[in-house]
Amino acid sequence: MKVLNHHRDLELYGMGRSAAVFKLKNENRVIKIFYSPFEETAKEEKQNYEKLNGNDYYPVIYEAGKNYLVMDFIEGKTFFECLAEGIPLEPYYMEEVDRGLQYAEKAGLNPSDIHLHNLILTKKGNVHIIDVARFSQEKKCTQWNDLKWAYTRYYQHAYFPKKIPRWVMYTVSKLYRLYRYIYN
Structure with a gap:
């Protein structure tokens, strides 16, 4: 469009x-x-x-x-923008996303389609979740757990770059979608 x-x-x-x-x-x-x-x-x-x-x-x-x-309007940067600009994503932010998703589950929703463009970090360090249209899907979505796994496995290590080029993130996203398509 x-x-x-x-x-x-x-x-x-x-x-x-x-x-x-x-x-x-x-x-x-x-x-x-x-x-x-x-x-x-x-x-x-x-x-x-x-x-x-x-x-x-x-x-x-x-x-x-x-x-x-x-x-x-939630003013801030998406997690994607944070990674592209080298703004560190602290473990606390991951915990905040978890709390927000737990609230959605308690409200009877099924959080789905959680990705770096739908998570916003404000200047005050608050985390917000947007784009909840797919929260009413019945299918179990593992996308957020997969992101947390990659965060823990790679991003948190001192040697891992905190600034990641956009093209790298887009490539990883495409490979992830292909992997999920093949193995689901």
């Missing part, structure tokens, strides 16, 4: 598989607009955020429609 044009009060903030996200100028909110084949995903994500009920690990939803959500 490609955004050809948008209102001047919106700033394109990011694009994913199912939606584009725009920051509302002069507000601490974003609007996530789902591409036309993903209206059901918008509905699921809204329901999942409602179950999370404004928990500190997740953004609050203010408004929702057939193909959009208006929610908190």
